[in-house]
Amino acid sequence: MRVAVHPVQMVMGFIIWAVWFVAIYGGLSVACDLAPPSIWLGHMTWINAVLLGVTLFTTLFLLALAYRCWRARPDTDNHRFVVWISFAGYVGAAVATFAVGLPILGLPPCL
């Protein structure tokens, strides 16, 4: 079966989202425990920078996967269904990643 029409794609977007979510929540907790930045720095800290970088990378990666589904040319109704759900799932996961990551821009990490 071609990768683009494989049914695992239907959930892959949100599996990536889930891994990203665990990584930033867990990463934030560990970073605050090991090397908490000064609270006077506000949100301009190395932790925010790393979290933001990971978030932007994940968002773009998900959008790239969505684009690959967009370009797929499925040959049956069932495959069209799988590809449509996969495409929408990747876009949804990208939106969710970006939206959940937005507070990184404005909140201090460890307060």
Added chain:
Amino acid sequence: MTDQRISATELHAGLARIWDNPPGWRTLSAVNHTAVGQRFIVTGVVFFLIGGLLAMILRTQLALPNQDIVSAETYNQVFTMHGTVMMFLFAIPVLEGLAMYLIPKMIGARDLAFPRLSALGYFCYLFGGIIILASLVLEMAPDAGWFMYTPLSDKNFSPGKGPDFWLLGITFVEISAISAGVELIVSILRTRAPGMTLSRMPIFAWYILAMALMIIFGFPPLILASILLELERAAGFAFFDATRGGDPLLWQHLFWLFGHPEVYIIFLPAAGIVSTLIPVFARRPLVGYRWIVLAIILMGFISFGLWVHHMFTVGIPQLAQAFFSVASMLVAIPTAIQIFAWLATLWSGRVLFALPMLWIIGFLVIFVAGGLTGVMLALVPFNWQVHDTHFVVAHMHYVLVGGMLFPLIAGFYYWLPHLSGRMPSEKLGRWGFWLTFIGFNATFLLMHVTGLMGMPRRIYTYDTGLGWDWLNLLSSVGGFVMAAGIAMIVMDIALHFRFGRLAGPNPWGADTLEWAMPNPAPSYNFASLPVIQTRHPLWEHPDLPETVPAGEHHLASFDHGRRETYGVEAVSGKARDIVHLPTNSWLPLQISIVLAGLCISLLVGAYTLAAIFTLVTLLMVLRWSWHNGAHPVAEPLRADEPLDPPLHSRTASGPGLWGMVVALLANATLYLSLLFGWFYLWTVAPNWSVPEKNPIGWLPLLVSGGLLTWATLWFQQLTRRLRKGEAAGLALKLWLVALVGAVHCAALLWVLLSAELQPLRLAHDAVLLVMLLYLLIHSGFLPILTALQAMRVRLGYVGAGLPYEPVVLLPFWIYTLGIFWLSVAAFLLLPISWGGA
């Protein structure tokens, strides 16, 4: 596919002989999904009525200020049991029961993939529920809330047996939930009617698939938490005790990792009922089928990223709270997709406002209100203000009663003719609806106000003059009005079995396959299995209710004496094998009785007896596994076996393999929860400390791991050859693999016995001990199960043409190998790199 044409009467009689439940008390051995589903539903309704009576006690007590109808201690027990009964003994099991009853009928199968597992699940649920309720009768019910927060539930603050009843009883009940999850996933993916592709699946099946997957990933954290807390209470281990390096907040994380997805586990099947009924009563296809499937997937995932919104007041950094706050708001989007799709379907259809539809309208009103207060609660500052007030109680009931009970009753009314062959009374039904709707809103709408006025939840009484008096009185009156409505519905349903108008075929004009069979449904569901080429089989082929019982489709034969249904490819729905299903068996009941004995002996501290019950359970489970494949009790090799498609046990990828993989996913979630607990305590627990020297012996551990790796690779090679039809010397090789596995297990036991662990003093050592025990249990099973396979080769149940069972066992070997080396890395190597022991 082969067909045999015989008369419909003869076909019915022949299939009924194979599928019917035995009469009298022997019906307890029935494993048929119709019987098991009905038992789940009836038992769930009984628990609902008990939970409702407990709610009436609460509302009576709170009706007026300064009442002492019940004491504070009793009140605590009653609200704990009300929540426990409603969440664990009613909401989830009743929906599982409905799914078990409906799914095979909707997807064109004759039964679920693992009927004995369903029966086991039911009895575990029944006995677990009885054990939990027994605590009420014995006046030792748990009183720490249905979420059993530590330290309130630990031995210091709850020295009685109440929490033990809860922890052991709930874990027992959860065996049922996990088994239902495995059962439903494999059935939906592998036993649909031929031709039913993913895009042609009834929308209800998508909802149940998501629910079942959520059970697989959502329940293990609570199972682990319950085991850890019971170990702490019974044996004094340190997990949640801050003075010994534990952390009470770990309980909250593990509980809500389960608890929040649970809300969606309850909501999704109910929404599935809504998505099934609305098109029928709007008399047009569901608008946005693809969007709804997408929304189900979105909801399934995002609901796992919300658990911390139950913990906004425990002192988590603001940025972390903001992640969960945004995720909590995001989950409103898939909900909204579904609501707009439902409204669009209604808008563009010709709606028939029959009784089930009334409940659907009630659902829409109440659930939308509950969803909106949910978005309010997702906002951290507002959440802080109303935390632990009646506002939260009101929100929760709007979501759960509106989101689950109303659709469930709609579903009951809709599928009643399927069960009884009769229609409900419109008049009594409408009275029941309006009393319940008005009573519900009177009870809970006002609680928003009392909550905003500062009334805390879980208080057994309050002073007059706080402005809460009349609101509470009206709330209580509303509660009793709602109870009258529920009584009316129970009466209506009970009476309809005798006085209801006879229902004709497909009385609501539905599009799904469950109406293609006679009412009430026969034990075998479909006399012949049709090929499905549309999402709306009964609308496009309205003659199916005649042609299916007449045997005009496939598998319309019975002289082989097998219970059989089609096995299909998960995506394309192409028939690939004939699944032969086990018939009635006493094993599920017997095993659950022994498990109940185990549960009770743990409760009373009779640990020797508990060990004996564990051994007996193990032996009975092995006997269960013995009656499979080509065993004479299952389906021995015969000359006239079907070859196109073949029987599933003659292939290398039957439903059992899928069942094993799904069960291992649940198991892996339990393991990952333990891993989470380890890292959480390591980084967050205020008094976490590590022993000065490493308590684990490295050399025997590495030897043990080497042996496991060798045995796993060898077993993998054997199964690869078996798939190709090479079985020379198979029995001997399997014995040797089992021997290597046994030596590995002995080495691991040596590691455990020689480890200088102090689990009563240090949380670090307590977690390490649990990890080692977890590995040991898995490693202990491997040689036993492999040796059994070797014996089956000798007896001719496994071999070149019968590769199925070793192939099913292979993922278990691989999983055990994976967790072994992951444990070495995460529990031993990584901490060393951080500077630990």
